Amino acid sequence: MKTREKAVEKVPQSHKRRGVRGTSGGPGTIGDVVGKRWAAVVVGVLLLAGCTASANTGPTPTTPAATGMATPTPPVRSLADLGYTHTPANRIWLPAVALTYTADQPNALIAVGGVAQAGAVEDCLRTTLPSLGWTITADAPGALLFEDAEWHGAYVVGTDTWALTVRND
Secondary structure (H helix, E strand, O other): OHHHHHHHHOOOHHHOOOOOOOOOOOOOOHHHHHHHHHHHHHHHHHHHHHHHHHOOOOOOOEOOOOOOOOOOOOOOEEOOOOOOOOOOHHHOEEOOOOEEEEEEEOOEEEEEEEHHHHHHHHHHHHHHOHHHOOEEEEEEOOEEEEEOOOOEEEEEEOOOEEEEEEEOO
């Protein structure tokens, strides 16, 4: 037993992991920082969604044309084109942007990107959502709420990122 303890002690300090643990480590780990940032984005989306819904003095809700859904033209791509597999990924379109965080689950789709791209994303969503079967229920600079019969979506711009969530709860 003593031999084994000595072998462990002889491992050079440079070979030991320092400070960087997996995404589920304790305080100060990468997972802790990412978790806090993600929690801040979610709280921001929910707060702004609530604020824009109650303070909306913008346009009346928009509905799709009765003739059916249009297909946007490139350079916009659907979330399905970006690798999302769950519904309604084929009915959410974004311009050519880099995503910094994604989640693709049966009950929720999430896309997050850098604030430098927020204006293009917001313009694209405002233009394409109604033609793809969504109703925009709240519209303010830096925030949108939209829905269809089954899904609810929110888009919000923060100081460093924009976030898009679509859920069906």
